[in-house]
Amino acid sequence: MKILVTGGAGFIGSNFVRHILAERDYQIVNVDKLTYAGNLENLRDIEDHKNYKFVQGDIADKPFMKALFEAEKFEAVINFAAETHVDRSIENSDPFINANIIGTHVLLELAREFKLQKYHQVSTDEVYGDLGDTGHLPFETRPFFTEQTPLNPNCPYAAAKTSGDVLVNSWYETYDLHTIITRCSNNYGPYQFPEKLIPFFLFKSMNNELLPLYGDGLNIRDWLYVLDHCEAILLAFEKSNAGQVWNIGGHNEKTNLEIVEQIKSHVPASTSEIEFVPDRKAHDRRYAMDASKLERELGWKPKHTFEEALPKTIEWYLANREWVENCRAKV
Ligand SMILES: NC(=O)c1ccc[n+]([C@@H]2O[C@H](COP(=O)([O-])OP(=O)(O)OC[C@H]3O[C@@H](n4cnc5c(N)ncnc54)[C@H](O)[C@@H]3O)[C@@H](O)[C@H]2O)c1
Incomplete structure (x- = not known):
């Protein structure tokens, strides 16, 4: 399959991409615009793989994408491309x-026109939206997002991703396109752009800088190791019926304050202090996934625990400081 x-x-x-090339014999064409967040260094070890090809391009550029669809004769799409940083x-x-919206629309239209077997939206x-201040409730009575939870995004990033999802679902209902949507909680692991929470606070701690935490630091996110997410995507891509939505998450809820405290504990020599700063606009209080449908x-099932994968992630960043500096130099 291509x-x-x-x-x-x-x-x-x-x-x-690294995961699927290792696990399957599919041909992969990676199209990426290479925004500040896109980095070919992330793929250095597999760039010569016989089943892999890279093409630089914008998914929202329809003439460009159409020419590529004509030339490559894809059989399926997995759409990761997005702007992703809430701030x-x-x-x-x-x-x-x-x-997140125009790009998704272009891909859906081309998937329909070229009669692709599958369209997978990440x-x-x-x-x-927001589960509110519910993290203190006993696990049994705590609310979780299920696939039936109404879509109710609050910030522009979330609204644009929601619009993409709504388009995907309508291409399934209207045109019978074989669509799959997977919705995942916060990821952590190697190759995450250092503006995101875990690498951001790690390098601030290492440089003995202040650690600016939004609001009271008690916003809760559900953290999942990136390879567990990749396994879930591949599984849903291969096994899902058309028109399905799948939640992915690891029941690993942490406040931002807990994450920062844990990171600090990995940098014992740091003199960094937490500084509470005015809250982010539309800062949702709690996200937590019910992934029981996928299970x-x-x-x-996720294979990695936070206790084992967070130190591994931190070690990766410490061993790849040049990669981090190269990312930072781009912004
Ligand atoms: N990071 C998370 O915690 C998380 C959690 C759940 C879902 N997601 C979703 O997973 C996907 C990937 O997230 P990420 O954290 O790897 O993001 P990222 O910002 O690290 O990477 C996004 C990639 O998309 C590329 N891109 C952006 N606009 C493009 C365009 N118009 N055309 C082609 N390429 C373009 C960028 O160059 C970059 O390589 C996104 O759709 C995101 O919404 C992320």
Whole structure:
């Protein structure tokens, strides 16, 4: 099978491309615009793989993408390409509308026109909105996002991702396109752009800088190791019926404050102190996924615990400081 993977030079996309090339004999064409977040260094070890090809391009550029579809004769699409940083979406939403909505529309239209077997949209828990201050409740009575939870996004990033999901579902209902949507909680692991929470606070701690934490630091996210996410995507891509949505998450809820405290404990010599700063606009209080459908129907379970994978992730960043500096030099 020949698969178009978009956004494969980013954090999750590059981990996924490496994973699928190792696990399957599919041909992978990775189309990435190489924004500040896209980095071919992430794929250096597999760039000469016989089943892999990279093409630089914008998924929202329809003439370009159409010519590529004509030339490559894809059989499926897995769409990772997106603008992903919430803070940036609050500063300027234009690129988010372009990549996450227009880009998704272009891919859906081409998937329909070229009669692709499958269209897989990689989405996020942020589309569901906010579970509120519910993290203190006993596990049995705590609310979780299920696939039936109404979409209720709050920030421009989440709104643009939601719009993409809504388009995908309508291409299934209207045109019978074989669509799959996976929605995952916060990821961590190697190759994450250092503006994101875990590498951001790690390098601030190492440089003995202040650690600016939004609000009271008690916002809760559900953290999943990136390879567990990649396994879930591949499973859903191969096994899902058309029109299905799958939540992915690891029941690993942490406040931002807990994450920062844990990171600090890995840098014992650091003199960094936490500085509470005014809260981010539309800062959702709690996200937490119920991934029981994926576990029950497709047999997925995360293989990595936070206690084991966080130190591994930190070691990776410490061993790849040049990679981090190269990322930083781009912004
Ligand atoms: N990081 C997370 O915690 C998380 C959680 C759930 C879902 N997701 C979703 O997973 C996907 C990947 O996220 P990530 O964290 O790897 O993001 P990332 O920002 O690290 O990578 C995004 C990639 O998309 C590329 N891109 C952006 N606009 C493009 C365009 N118009 N055309 C082609 N390529 C373009 C960038 O160059 C980059 O390589 C996104 O769709 C995101 O919404 C991320």
